[in-house]
Amino acid sequence: MEPTIRDVARRANVSTATVSRVLNGRHWVAEETRAAVLGAVQELNYKPNAVARSLMSAQTKTLAILFPKVSDMFSGTVLGGVEDAAQGRGFSVIVGRTGGDHERTLGYLQLLAEKRVDGLIFASEVLRGEYAEFIGRLRLPLVVLSGESARPGTPTIRCDDRQAAYAATSYLIGQGHERIGMLYGGPHETPEQSSRLSGFHEAHRDHGLVVEPGRVLCLGGFAFRDGQTGGAALLGQAQGLTAVFASSDELALGVMSAAFKRGLRVPDDLSVMGFDDLPLAEMSLPPLTTVRQPLYGMGRRAATMLLDHIQGVQPLGGHAIFPTTIVERQSVRRV
Amino acid sequence: MEPTIRDVARRANVSTATVSRVLNGRHWVAEETRAAVLGAVQELNYKPNAVARSLMSAQTKTLAILFPKVSDMFSGTVLGGVEDAAQGRGFSVIVGRTGGDHERTLGYLQLLAEKRVDGLIFASEVLRGEYAEFIGRLRLPLVVLSGESARPGTPTIRCDDRQAAYAATSYLIGQGHERIGMLYGGPHETPEQSSRLSGFHEAHRDHGLVVEPGRVLCLGGFAFRDGQTGGAALLGQAQGLTAVFASSDELALGVMSAAFKRGLRVPDDLSVMGFDDLPLAEMSLPPLTTVRQPLYGMGRRAATMLLDHIQGVQPLGGHAIFPTTIVERQSVRRV
DNA sequence: CTGAAAGCGCTTACAG
DNA sequence: CTGAAAGCGCTTACAG
Numbered sequence: 001m002e003p004t005i006r007d008v009a010r011r012a013n014v015s016t017a018t019v020s021r022v023l024n025g026r027h028w029v030a031e032e033t034r035a036a037v038l039g040a041v042q043e044l045n046y047k048p049n050a051v052a053r054s055l056m057s058a059q060t061k062t063l064a065i066l067f068p069k070v071s072d073m074f075s076g077t078v079l080g081g082v083e084d085a086a087q088g089r090g091f092s093v094i095v096g097r098t099g100g101d102h103e104r105t106l107g108y109l110q111l112l113a114e115k116r117v118d119g120l121i122f123a124s125e126v127l128r129g130e131y132a133e134f135i136g137r138l139r140l141p142l143v144v145l146s147g148e149s150a151r152p153g154t155p156t157i158r159c160d161d162r163q164a165a166y167a168a169t170s171y172l173i174g175q176g177h178e179r180i181g182m183l184y185g186g187p188h189e190t191p192e193q194s195s196r197l198s199g200f201h202e203a204h205r206d207h208g209l210v211v212e213p214g215r216v217l218c219l220g221g222f223a224f225r226d227g228q229t230g231g232a233a234l235l236g237q238a239q240g241l242t243a244v245f246a247s248s249d250e251l252a253l254g255v256m257s258a259a260f261k262r263g264l265r266v267p268d269d270l271s272v273m274g275f276d277d278l279p280l281a282e283m284s285l286p287p288l289t290t291v292r293q294p295l296y297g298m299g300r301r302a303a304t305m306l307l308d309h310i311q312g313v314q315p316l317g318g319h320a321i322f323p324t325t326i327v328e329r330q331s332v333r334r335v
Numbered sequence: 336m337e338p339t340i341r342d343v344a345r346r347a348n349v350s351t352a353t354v355s356r357v358l359n360g361r362h363w364v365a366e367e368t369r370a371a372v373l374g375a376v377q378e379l380n381y382k383p384n385a386v387a388r389s390l391m392s393a394q395t396k397t398l399a400i401l402f403p404k405v406s407d408m409f410s411g412t413v414l415g416g417v418e419d420a421a422q423g424r425g426f427s428v429i430v431g432r433t434g435g436d437h438e439r440t441l442g443y444l445q446l447l448a449e450k451r452v453d454g455l456i457f458a459s460e461v462l463r464g465e466y467a468e469f470i471g472r473l474r475l476p477l478v479v480l481s482g483e484s485a486r487p488g489t490p491t492i493r494c495d496d497r498q499a500a501y502a503a504t505s506y507l508i509g510q511g512h513e514r515i516g517m518l519y520g521g522p523h524e525t526p527e528q529s530s531r532l533s534g535f536h537e538a539h540r541d542h543g544l545v546v547e548p549g550r551v552l553c554l555g556g557f558a559f560r561d562g563q564t565g566g567a568a569l570l571g572q573a574q575g576l577t578a579v580f581a582s583s584d585e586l587a588l589g590v591m592s593a594a595f596k597r598g599l600r601v602p603d604d605l606s607v608m609g610f611d612d613l614p615l616a617e618m619s620l621p622p623l624t625t626v627r628q629p630l631y632g633m634g635r636r637a638a639t640m641l642l643d644h645i646q647g648v649q650p651l652g653g654h655a656i657f658p659t660t661i662v663e664r665q666s667v668r669r670v
Numbered sequence: 671c672t673g674a675a676a677g678c679g680c681t682t683a684c685a686g
Numbered sequence: 687c688t689g690a691a692a693g694c695g696c697t698t699a700c701a702g
Binding site for chain 2: 698
């Protein structure tokens, strides 16, 4: 059996209370007894049981993060930031996949509630009213990352999608493009996505350009395949496009693939711009010009907000809007 | 305060033992009392505290997985499989990043030990003797995934790297290539990587071909950047190469990028073949011909082995060697 | 079929 | 500075 605190106490000839005190370090203990305890810990190879500790402290030192999908680079990058922040403070992180599915999400929420995690990050999905209510009743600290909450006031981390799309579109216009297509979408047409659409339209308006019908396509998802089929459709239906702005990098790569199949070269015949700046943006040929969202930093920030709140450093609240930047690579040319 | 089992018991006019019994379901309880308890649970919105339960059962229903890096697609894909298997059985998964760092790995191991996770997957890294010993003393069920253990007998999941590289090389030879370069490596030159190198050499030998010196380059990592610099070096130093076999997809994309910079077209001037078949393999232009490792399935299997063992279905043991397949896309041409 | 009691491995007032 | 005791929220023999 694993040694317990009682074994250590017996071995060091002290009470369990004393062992506990030296292990937690925030209490005076005579140097001599301290050494004896530490010695016993060493000899027995004792590892305090965090489960028992959690039961007392009502803290599990665990954060959870829920994604619609865990295996894409978007999730991976965000997770990297969350994990780093958490580990730095001795917390571990549970990651779950909702699949965008109602049942599954609710099931996970119930599981996390029972496990008494200390905080939750709900990522890149719309936090439905039902979820918000469930979490609210639990008084579980929550941050929504790159998504929107049905309940106003939920702390949220995101970038300014409207303005980012505005900047991207203006950039394309600045490069001389006047006939620009756009691909956006997602399973539920998130507010995030419609903000990007607004930015696209506003940029046109402010530059005195009109968006011909048929140049904008709303897709069922943000993945590569969606970009391929959507790109093919867009290139087929809209005449004379010189550029396409896709609202995710995967979508943009799909467009590049569709263009390639039509015998169009990027950027010579068609410019393509993405959104996110995932690692794959620089791996593509040509390297993708895109709007950078600091996803690692956003993940890190979400975790830090939660941790600051849990550890009483700072109450949870407020929205953090991260700045985006345009990363010029080689998929857009000046016309 | 969160309601406890005592609150439920009081409300239903029964003992906590009875509440526990109806909640766990494996004990006869009169239908009437059962209903009363369930009603109280409902009214109080009671959620059993899994921490307390774990203290009793000595089971946390948690699996952990450690990667050198959490944000790449390799990890993401494996994680997808692990997460699905775990969730299906009511387990949650903690993911951690070791960064390939000794201190950090040991720190994580200590944390997981204290948290009393039920099983551990150690992924794509060499399990050093020191780690193996630490884990062994804990009697923590362990599976090494796509890596090798210093301690023989550790359950391991991987593919047959030697034979996969052999097949890939033979495929290239079969397409008429005779001057083939190879890029492999990683921070610690894992056995996995050297098996791939062996397969490369054996295929040449069996086809009566010799590998000229300078055609094989060992790199510091498997990432895109390594492929770019390594690819540039290889293309510079080895004359007349018609194909390059890279031991990861990212490496292969790096080679394509390096080739592009030298004005070489893939596959017209140079064929490139990768390893892994990550989602980005099909996103590249041209789509990458590669060796497919069923990473999702491997992750799923690793978790299932652990779960079967934990739940007493089947003792842990044995190695699982997954089959690889060659996925023909468009980065290799017949010469 | 159900309850009283002990116990899982810790921590924390309360005394001394 | 240190110990005895109670308690965190459950589960599980043991009786009845």
